[in-house]
Amino acid sequence: MSKEQPAAAIELVGIEKRFGRQTVLRDVNLSVASGKTTVIVGASGEGKSVIIKHMLGLVRPERGEVRVFGSNLAKARKKELNRIRMEFGVLFQNVALFDSMSVFDNVALPLRERTKLSETVIRAKVREKLDLMDLVDADDKFPAQLSGGMKKRVGLARALMLDPKVVFFDEPTTGLDVSRSNEIYRLFHKTQRQLGYTAVIVSHDVPKIFKLADYVALLADGKIQGVMSPESFQLSDHPLIRRYVEETMGPIYSSAKEEAALYESA
Ligand SMILES: Nc1ncnc2c1ncn2[C@@H]1O[C@H](COP(=O)(O)OP(=O)(O)OP(=O)(O)O)[C@@H](O)[C@H]1O
Numbered sequence: 001m002s003k004e005q006p007a008a009a010i011e012l013v014g015i016e017k018r019f020g021r022q023t024v025l026r027d028v029n030l031s032v033a034s035g036k037t038t039v040i041v042g043a044s045g046e047g048k049s050v051i052i053k054h055m056l057g058l059v060r061p062e063r064g065e066v067r068v069f070g071s072n073l074a075k076a077r078k079k080e081l082n083r084i085r086m087e088f089g090v091l092f093q094n095v096a097l098f099d100s101m102s103v104f105d106n107v108a109l110p111l112r113e114r115t116k117l118s119e120t121v122i123r124a125k126v127r128e129k130l131d132l133m134d135l136v137d138a139d140d141k142f143p144a145q146l147s148g149g150m151k152k153r154v155g156l157a158r159a160l161m162l163d164p165k166v167v168f169f170d171e172p173t174t175g176l177d178v179s180r181s182n183e184i185y186r187l188f189h190k191t192q193r194q195l196g197y198t199a200v201i202v203s204h205d206v207p208k209i210f211k212l213a214d215y216v217a218l219l220a221d222g223k224i225q226g227v228m229s230p231e232s233f234q235l236s237d238h239p240l241i242r243r244y245v246e247e248t249m250g251p252i253y254s255s256a257k258e259e260a261a262l263y264e265s266a
Pocket residue numbers: 019024042043044045046047048049050051
């Protein structure tokens with residue numbers, strides 16, 4: 001890697017994944033830059049969530065390596081997997097809070113399950129994360145009493161509880177209106193700046209998500225077709241990237257001449 005590029009927190013090398021007869025990932029190569037935000041985009045059903053599941057060690061590939069902090073997750077044993085997962089936080093679209101637990105207990109869960117910290121320290125840490133998420137007076141509420149946006153904020157507080165090195169977001173704003181989505185993005189931005197974690201985001205929220213991305217990766221035809229800055233992505237000549245940009249954002253013209261030609265031919 002060149003001097004200008006940050007080191008990779010995660011590297012997928014030659015990943016092939018099949019479910020039965022369906023080959024979802026053919027040859028996925030992707031390097032996730034440490035401390036940066038990598039957004040994975042692509043049409044529905046291409047396998048973006050399957051990529052995240054490989055990074056989390058939830059599924060194993062037929063072929064290839066998943067390198068995380070120097071370990072190959074694709075071959076890791078349970079103990080090593082658990083050690084690596086301590087460094088991960090996840091916020092998935094359905095959040096998956098425990099309905100029978102209060103907000104406070106949901107957020108405290110990772111610390112209670114995975115550390116030996118005293119209850120006093122746990123309470124202080126949970127308080128700090130809930131404040132960071134602007135969640136005041138919500139401690140004793142149960143998930144059923146929360147709005148969609150609040151649930152996501154509780155989920156984000158829980159995802160950050162173990163001060164993870166990498167946080168995975170799989171369509172984190174699904175089901176939220178524009179202002180609640182913006183709130184989640186604002187909290188993501190704030191916490192990433194404060195805590196410095198590496199972020200991997202799967203999202204259909206194009207072009208908004210480009211504002212948060214350092215790198216955008218397109219998954220199509222079972223491969224990552226390119227990883228680049230959002231600006232380069234929107235102006236790329238790569239046929240599949242260009243098609244994706246046009247389908248999601250409308251045509252983008254790299255030059256005034258190109259745009260003028262469109263009106264002339266109309
Ligand atoms: N455990 C599984 N067993 C069988 N097939 C699976 C499994 N997990 C995923 N798939 C299949 O893999 C393909 C990719 O799924 P995935 O959820 O990763 O797509 P995606 O790109 O995240 O889509 P979307 O944007 O709609 O969420 C789909 O055809 C899905 O049915």
